[in-house]
Amino acid sequence: MQTIYLQEPYNKKQIPNEAIVLAMGFFDGVHCGHRKVIEIAKKEAQKLGVKLAVLTFDRYPGLVYRKTSPDFKYLTTLKTKLRYFADLGVDITYVVAFNEQLVPMDPQTFIDKYVVDLHAKCLVAGSDFTYGKREIANMQTLPQYAKERFTIIEVPHLEDQVGKISSTRIRNLLAKGQVAAANELLGADYSNTGLVIHGQKMGRKLGYPTINVDVDAAERIPGEGVYAVRVRFVGETKEYYGMASIGKNETVGDNLPVTVEVHLLNFQADVYGREVVILWDEYLRSMEKFSSLEQLMQQLAADQLATEKYYHINNN
Incomplete structure (x- = not known):
């Protein structure tokens, strides 16, 4: 083109x-x-x-x-x-x-x-x-x-059972975390692209290391919450399953900025500086402030099970 x-x-x-x-x-x-x-x-x-x-x-x-x-x-x-x-x-x-x-x-x-x-x-x-x-x-x-x-x-406007399919409607769905519904209107998987950067490395200490993704400031990200996602490194075709969080990590500190972090399942590699594409598939839960790190770890284990169930991953 x-x-x-x-x-x-x-x-x-x-x-x-x-x-x-x-x-x-x-x-x-x-x-x-x-x-x-x-x-x-x-x-x-x-x-x-x-x-x-x-x-x-x-x-x-x-x-x-x-x-x-x-x-x-x-x-x-x-x-x-x-x-x-x-x-x-x-x-x-x-x-x-x-x-x-x-x-x-x-x-x-x-x-x-x-x-x-x-x-x-x-x-x-x-x-x-x-x-x-x-x-x-x-x-x-x-x-x-x-x-x-x-x-x-x-x-003419393309419509579904709800009404007109529009960019505004898709933006509203994403703000509510309704990525699956947004994907239906898009006719494709909603995605964000960004560089893997260094974070607080708290996930690594908890046993759930994450990649922190610096998304372009002009690009819309879904609303705060935990999601089942697929990640692809730019230049590669392979996709990795993961659970992503969008939020302020209130359990580990106050007044922190909103970050995009992804724990990739069955993945271990140094990928700092790599450009990645995050494909948003399913909303799992809202963000929460836990009373202890132990409680957070229990929830992360539950999130991983939910992600594996969504993608039909059997680790037995």
Whole structure:
């Protein structure tokens, strides 16, 4: 997949001189609804005999247009998002910098520069996609800016028995620790990537050594609790089972920061400095402050049994 980074005002020489079908959106999480948009765009590209392109942004537009909290955390970093696009068969991804020149751009100029000048024969987007202020730059007003220079495919919201599948809904599920439900909406296993760093080494003293993972500060982690997880070291295909905790380790101290720690089952190796991917499978329990380290050790033993049961591991 070819990735082209555009920053306003961009150089037109960056744009391949060939027709495309363009799927447009922020696609945070690349969930089932997003995948539907891209799949429909892919079918249209195949029908027209042109390449499939995706246009996304380098940061969440809601940070500007909807005054989203500045500590907003992403479901997928740009690196992960690009990997998903490639897996879905996208030929070209345009990553547009959401900078000071782009923000005030009027809808007509945006469509002219980021659809027509990209040689799009068809634009595919979800029903709620906006390309500026929602009241004037929405899918309903798009035909007046398109001026019949390209066709438009508006993809209805993908819904399940609960309602619309959305990034917001997935974020809320993760905050509650409901990773299995979030995975259903994502159509993939939710994951975090980070470096293994040194911690307090308390787990080692208790007989349950952990790897402490420094997750990218911009990446959303599930809510505090203990989880059954799989871990893969970047560059390898093998996955290791483990039990992960997200919390402040209140049993061993007060006012500690939230950490992500994983005890890997049947694993012994020095992996400091390695990059790992944590795949979140199942919520096991909430975090607790235990009255003694002995009580904590008993709970860790129970957590390991629960993890082994979840993954059908028989150590007998």
